[in-house]
Amino acid sequence: MRPFLYQRATDPDMAVQALGAAAAANNPLTQATAQPLAGGTTLIDLMKLDVMRPTAIVDINPLAQGWSAIEPDGENLRLGALAKMSDVAVHDEIQRNYPVIANSLKLAASAQLRNMATLGGNVMQRTRCSYFRDVSYENCNKRNPGSGCAAMDGVNRMHAVLGVSDQCIATYPGDFAQALIALDATVEITGRSGSRSMPFAELHKMPGSSPDIETTLQPGELISAFTVSGRWPRSVYLKARDRQSYEFALSSAAIALDVQDGTIREARVALGGVATVPWRAREAEALLKGQRFDDGLAQRAADAAFADARGRRHNSFKIALGKRVVARALQQAVTMEI
Amino acid sequence: MTAAAPEPKANMGQPVPRYDAHSKVTGRATYASDMPLANPAYAFLVTSAIAKGRVDGFDLAEARAVRGVIDIVTHENAPKLKESKLFSNGGYAGTTIQPLKSPDIAHDGQIIAVVIAESYEAAREAANRVKVNYTVAAPSATFDSPGTTTAAAKGQNSQFKEDPKVGDFAKAFAAAEIQLTAAYDTPTQHHNPMELFTTSCAWIGDDLVIYEPSQYVHGLKNGVAEQLGIDADKVRVVNPYVGGGFGSRGSMTPRTAIIAGIARRLNRPIKLVATRDQGFTITTYRAETRHEIKLGASRDGKLVALRHEGAEVSSRPDAYCVGGTKTTTRLYACPNVDSLVSIVRADRNTPGFMRSPPEVPYLFALESAMDELAVKLDMDPVELRRINDTTNEPIGGKPYTSRSLMACFDEAAKAFGWSQRSSQPKSMAEGDWLIGYGCAATCYPTQMGPAAARVRLQRDGRTRVEIAGHEIGTGAYTVIAQTAAERLGVPLEKVAVFIGDSDLPPAPVAGGSNSTASTCSAVMMVCDQIRQRLFKAVMPDSLTDKAKETVGISQAPTTQAAKSNRPLDIEKAFDALGVSVVEEYGEWKPEGAPLDSFKAMHSGHVRLVGGHQMQDKIAYAFGAEFVEVRVNRFTHEIRCPRLVGAFAAGRIMNPRTARSQLMGGLIWGMSSALLEATEIDERNARYVNDNLADYLVPVNADVPGVEVILLSEQDDHINPAGAKGLGELANVGTNAAICNALYHATGQRIRKLPVRLENIEV
Numbered sequence A: 001m002r003p004f005l006y007q008r009a010t011d012p013d014m015a016v017q018a019l020g021a022a023a024a025a026n027n028p029l030t031q032a033t034a035q036p037l038a039g040g041t042t043l044i045d046l047m048k049l050d051v052m053r054p055t056a057i058v059d060i061n062p063l064a065q066g067w068s069a070i071e072p073d074g075e076n077l078r079l080g081a082l083a084k085m086s087d088v089a090v091h092d093e094i095q096r097n098y099p100v101i102a103n104s105l106k107l108a109a110s111a112q113l114r115n116m117a118t119l120g121g122n123v124m125q126r127t128r129c130s131y132f133r134d135v136s137y138e139n140c141n142k143r144n145p146g147s148g149c150a151a152m153d154g155v156n157r158m159h160a161v162l163g164v165s166d167q168c169i170a171t172y173p174g175d176f177a178q179a180l181i182a183l184d185a186t187v188e189i190t191g192r193s194g195s196r197s198m199p200f201a202e203l204h205k206m207p208g209s210s211p212d213i214e215t216t217l218q219p220g221e222l223i224s225a226f227t228v229s230g231r232w233p234r235s236v237y238l239k240a241r242d243r244q245s246y247e248f249a250l251s252s253a254a255i256a257l258d259v260q261d262g263t264i265r266e267a268r269v270a271l272g273g274v275a276t277v278p279w280r281a282r283e284a285e286a287l288l289k290g291q292r293f294d295d296g297l298a299q300r301a302a303d304a305a306f307a308d309a310r311g312r313r314h315n316s317f318k319i320a321l322g323k324r325v326v327a328r329a330l331q332q333a334v335t336m337e338i
Numbered sequence B: 001m002t003a004a005a006p007e008p009k010a011n012m013g014q015p016v017p018r019y020d021a022h023s024k025v026t027g028r029a030t031y032a033s034d035m036p037l038a039n040p041a042y043a044f045l046v047t048s049a050i051a052k053g054r055v056d057g058f059d060l061a062e063a064r065a066v067r068g069v070i071d072i073v074t075h076e077n078a079p080k081l082k083e084s085k086l087f088s089n090g091g092y093a094g095t096t097i098q099p100l101k102s103p104d105i106a107h108d109g110q111i112i113a114v115v116i117a118e119s120y121e122a123a124r125e126a127a128n129r130v131k132v133n134y135t136v137a138a139p140s141a142t143f144d145s146p147g148t149t150t151a152a153a154k155g156q157n158s159q160f161k162e163d164p165k166v167g168d169f170a171k172a173f174a175a176a177e178i179q180l181t182a183a184y185d186t187p188t189q190h191h192n193p194m195e196l197f198t199t200s201c202a203w204i205g206d207d208l209v210i211y212e213p214s215q216y217v218h219g220l221k222n223g224v225a226e227q228l229g230i231d232a233d234k235v236r237v238v239n240p241y242v243g244g245g246f247g248s249r250g251s252m253t254p255r256t257a258i259i260a261g262i263a264r265r266l267n268r269p270i271k272l273v274a275t276r277d278q279g280f281t282i283t284t285y286r287a288e289t290r291h292e293i294k295l296g297a298s299r300d301g302k303l304v305a306l307r308h309e310g311a312e313v314s315s316r317p318d319a320y321c322v323g324g325t326k327t328t329t330r331l332y333a334c335p336n337v338d339s340l341v342s343i344v345r346a347d348r349n350t351p352g353f354m355r356s357p358p359e360v361p362y363l364f365a366l367e368s369a370m371d372e373l374a375v376k377l378d379m380d381p382v383e384l385r386r387i388n389d390t391t392n393e394p395i396g397g398k399p400y401t402s403r404s405l406m407a408c409f410d411e412a413a414k415a416f417g418w419s420q421r422s423s424q425p426k427s428m429a430e431g432d433w434l435i436g437y438g439c440a441a442t443c444y445p446t447q448m449g450p451a452a453a454r455v456r457l458q459r460d461g462r463t464r465v466e467i468a469g470h471e472i473g474t475g476a477y478t479v480i481a482q483t484a485a486e487r488l489g490v491p492l493e494k495v496a497v498f499i500g501d502s503d504l505p506p507a508p509v510a511g512g513s514n515s516t517a518s519t520c521s522a523v524m525m526v527c528d529q530i531r532q533r534l535f536k537a538v539m540p541d542s543l544t545d546k547a548k549e550t551v552g553i554s555q556a557p558t559t560q561a562a563k564s565n566r567p568l569d570i571e572k573a574f575d576a577l578g579v580s581v582v583e584e585y586g587e588w589k590p591e592g593a594p595l596d597s598f599k600a601m602h603s604g605h606v607r608l609v610g611g612h613q614m615q616d617k618i619a620y621a622f623g624a625e626f627v628e629v630r631v632n633r634f635t636h637e638i639r640c641p642r643l644v645g646a647f648a649a650g651r652i653m654n655p656r657t658a659r660s661q662l663m664g665g666l667i668w669g670m671s672s673a674l675l676e677a678t679e680i681d682e683r684n685a686r687y688v689n690d691n692l693a694d695y696l697v698p699v700n701a702d703v704p705g706v707e708v709i710l711l712s713e714q715d716d717h718i719n720p721a722g723a724k725g726l727g728e729l730a731n732v733g734t735n736a737a738i739c740n741a742l743y744h745a746t747g748q749r750i751r752k753l754p755v756r757l758e759n760i761e762v
Helices: A012-022 A043-048 A061-067 A085-089 A092-097 A099-106 A111-116 A119-123 A176-182 A282-288 A295-305 A317-335 B021-025 B120-128 B169-175 B217-228 B254-266 B359-377 B381-387 B405-416 B476-488 B515-538 B541-551 B560-564 B570-577 B597-602 B655-674 B734-746
Strands: A005-008 A034-037 A056-059 A070-072 A077-080 A186-191 A194-199 A222-228 A235-240 A251-260 A263-272 B041-047 B053-059 B069-074 B111-117 B131-136 B149-152 B178-186 B198-204 B207-211 B235-238 B270-273 B289-297 B303-314 B337-345 B433-445 B451-458 B463-466 B495-498 B581-588 B620-632 B638-648 B706-710
Touching: A012 A034, A012 A056, A012 A061, A012 A186, A012 A222, A034 A043, A061 A077, A070 A092, A085 A099, A085 A111, A085 A119, A092 A099, A099 A176, A099 A235, A099 A251, A119 A176, A119 A222, A176 A235, A176 A251, A176 A263, A235 A317, A251 A317, A263 A282, A263 A295, A263 A317, A282 A295, A295 A317, B041 B120, B041 B254, B053 B069, B069 B120, B069 B254, B111 B120, B111 B254, B169 B289, B169 B303, B169 B337, B178 B359, B198 B254, B207 B217, B207 B254, B217 B235, B217 B254, B254 B270, B289 B359, B303 B359, B359 B381, B359 B433, B359 B734, B381 B405, B381 B433, B405 B433, B405 B620, B405 B638, B405 B706, B433 B638, B433 B734, B451 B476, B451 B515, B451 B597, B463 B476, B476 B495, B476 B515, B515 B570, B515 B581, B620 B655, B620 B734, B638 B655, B638 B734, B655 B706, B655 B734
Parallel strands: A005 A056, A034 A056, B041 B270, B207 B235, B303 B337, B463 B495, B638 B706
Antiparallel strands: A070 A077, A077 A222, A186 A194, A186 A222, A235 A251, A251 A263, B041 B111, B053 B131, B069 B111, B149 B337, B178 B289, B198 B207, B198 B270, B289 B303, B433 B620, B451 B463, B451 B581, B620 B638
C-alpha cells in the first residue's frame, strides 16, 4: 500500500468534484488517481496488494443518508447505491417480489463482508483473476495494458468462457449484477454535469482490446441508485461453487419468468461466474418466450446460452456446468410457489 | 454445532476446560508478534517473481526514497551466515537453500531483499517500489515437467533407510485370485496456520532474544546460533502461544537468522511479519505425491500380495521425503509385500512436515485401494479390514503394543448408521442429491522423545511446571497442568505451567504427535522426584521404600502403592524438611532412545522413537472414519454433511482437548479431499492461489456434522503416560473415506485429489 490523501465527501457535489478533479481524462477509471471509498471491500484489498495505487481516496459513506434507501413501491423498485448488501438481502418485500435479488446477495461473500459492502461498490467489484491480483506477474492486460495475459495459458479454472477476448479472460466475480441485468435494471449516475440514467446492461464493458476499461463510467461519476420496473416474484438465483458458503460462483444463473396458464410470457436469463461481464443470455430468453415449459425446452435454452462459449485448459467444464445450472434454475423458477 | 465435553471412560483424564481458554478468548494470550520491543525497526520481505535464474541487479532508488527507509538488504550486503543442515538430515533447517547468499534463485518466492524501515507501512511501500532485473531460466515445476530428475529415496535421505518388503510379492501377485492395480495422486498443500510467519529479534549486548511462532524452540535456538556463529546459550526463543503449526514451524526457516543478523548490524530490534502469500514460499509445504498400489487377494478377501510405490517432489538440493510405505506396508496382514519410494527433484522450495506427513498421502492410496478391492470382492469394506486385521505387523513380525482398529470400525459404524447403507453404488438419493457412504482406516505412529522438566512445589500446594513444550493450539498447557496436579495431588488451579521458551528445560519438537507423551512423561517423572523427597522427610524407611515404587516410571497413579501413599500431608512434609519450596529437575527418555539422547536434546536435535522403529514391538494409534457425501445431480457440487470418527489412542489425557484435536483432524481430512490444493503454474513453477481466498479451506457451512468417539484403550508398553499421540490421527484416511463415499454415491472412482465438481460425471 502506498500513501494516499483521504477526503470525506459530505455531499454528492463534493464527491464528484473531488473525484473528477484528480482523475486525468485519459485515465481508465480503474487506474484513476482518485477512487471513491464505500464499503472498501474491494478497493482496500487491492491497495494492500499494490494492484490499485490511488493517490486520493474520497470517502462517500457520508452520502448514505440520501443514497441508501430501499424503496419498493409495490410496482417498481429503487435501491440506493450505498445500501448495504445485508440490508437489501433480508428486506421483506425484496425477498417476496424480487427473490433473485435477495438470493444473489445472500449467496455472496460472507456475513461480515455483506455488512460492509454496498450495492454500488458490489457491481463495481473487480475480477478475482489471480494474475491480476498479484503484481509479481507482469503479464496482465487489465492491470498493465499491452503486457499480455498470463491467465490465457496459465491456471484458469476460475476464468470466463463467455465475452472473452484474446486479451483477457478474467471473470466478472459478482452475483447481484446478474440479478440486475436479468431484470433490465436502470442505473442512475451522478456526475459533475448532473445526473444521468442508462440501462444497467450498458455499465460493464467486455474486455475486447482494452481490458483495462471495465465500465462506461466517466471520471468523476458515481452510481447513486438502481431501479427495476415491475415485480418479479417468479425469480431465482442458483449458484454452483466449491464451498457451501463464502465462495465465488463457478457458474450461476439469475432467472426471472412471467408464466401464465403454463406459457412463458417473459423470460430473463443472466449468467454469472462464466463471463467477463454480467451476462444476459438473450438467445436463451428468445427460445423460452411464448413456449410451454418442459425439460427439453430448458435444455435448448441452456444450450443457446452457451452457444458462443469458448473454454480453455482448466475452465472448459464451465460450459457443461453452466448449461446444467441454467436448466436447473429454469426448472426451479417454473415450479416455485409464489 | 455445539456439544458437551465427552464423559471420560476408563483410562481417560478429566475433560477440564483449557488452561488457556480465558486468555485466548479475551485476547490476553500473547503471540510472538505481540511481544513489546523497544524502538523496533520493521522488516518487509521482497521475494522473487521467478523460480529459477538469478538477480542481475536491483533498482533501489525509488524504494530508498520512501520516507522512513533505513536499509535495503540484498545478497550484495547481507550479513554472512553459516550453513545449516536439513532437519531430517541431522540439522535444524527446513531447507538448505539459503537466500541472500548469492544472486541465484532456486524457487518461486525466494527472499531476495529485506527492506528495513521505521514503520511497517514504509517498509511495505518501499518493498513494493523495489525493481528487480532477472535472468530467467526455465524451471521444472513438478512431476512430468522437463528437467526433473528421479531417484530412489533410499540412499539419499538419511531418514529413509529401507523400502519395506517381505516374502515374494511378484510371485504371489501373479498367482492371486483377485488382482487390483490402481494409481493415485495427491496435491501440493500449504499449512496456512492462522498466525503469520513472524520473527522479532532483539539483541541485548551479545544475547539474542527471538520471538517467533515455533514448534521447536530448542531447535530454533541452536539453529540460529549455528547460522550466526555464536554460542547457543546466547540465544533465547520465546513463544508462549503459537497460532497453529501443523508442521510448518518444526524446522528453522532461513528468515530467522537473516533478521537476527540484520538486527545485530543495525543494533536495533527488528520485527518481521511476512505476508500470507510469502508464507507459501518462505516455509515448507506438503509436496504432491503419486502412488501405484497393487493388491492381490484370495476370493475370501485375504490379502496375499501388496505393493506400494510412491513418488514425491522435492527441491534440487534437498532429498526430503515422507516415505509413508513404512506405515502402509505394515497396516494389514499380508505375507508378500513390496514397496519403493522415489524422489523427484524440481525447482521448488524444499517441502517439509505437514500434519501426518507420510500417512495423509500414503493412506489415501492404500485405503482407496482397499475399498476398490472390497468392490471387486463384493464385500463390505469394513469386513475386508476385519479379515485382514492383524496383531503383528507383517514386515518384521513385531506385535502391535495395542491395536483397536476393528473396535473403532465397529463403534464408528454403529454411530454412523453404516447398516443403513445400500451396497450398490448410486442407489441412495434425496431430492437433488445423490448420497454416498464411505469409510477408511486411520492410524498414526506412537512417538516420543527425550524431555526435561523442572517442577517446583510450595508448602501451600502452589506448583510451577517448566518445560519448553509448545502450545500450538493442541492443549499442551492443559494436559501438562493436569499431569502435575494429578501426580502431586494438588488442585489443578494451583498449577502454573510455563512453556514456549528455550530458557526452560528442553522438550522435543511439537511434531510427530509426540508432545503429550514426551512432556507428560517427563513431568510425571519429576513430580515423582518431588514426592520422593517429601516421602523421605516424613515416612519411616519401610514406607519410603514402598513410595519409591511409585517413582518407577511404569507405574500409573492408580496402583496400590501410589494409593497407599496418598495420605501424605504436604505441609507436614515441608515442615519436616525445614523448607517452604521443593524444586526438582529431571531428564526423561523413552525406552529404546539412543545413547546420545540427552546431549541431542540440549543441542536441539530430535531423537524420536516409536512407531515401527521400536525394538520387538510396533506402536500405533488407530481409528476408523465414516463419511456421508452428497453430490448434486445437476451442479455436481460435493458436500459432506457428516463425518464420524472413532479413535483409540491409549490414555486420553483430556477428552475435551482430545476431541477438539480429532474434530479438527476430521475437518482437515475432508478439506484435503475436497478443497485444499496449491495450484502451480507449470510454465514458471510458481504458486498461483497463494492466499486464503483462493486456497480453499472449509467454512462452517461445510461441516454441519462432526462426531468424535473416543475408545477406551490401555497400553502399558509405550511410555509412562500411557498416551499415544492423537494430534495427527484424525486427518489420515478421511480423504480415502470421502472418495470411497463418492464412489458409492456416483459409481465413479476418483483417484486424484482434491475432488472438484468437474471431476464428477453422473
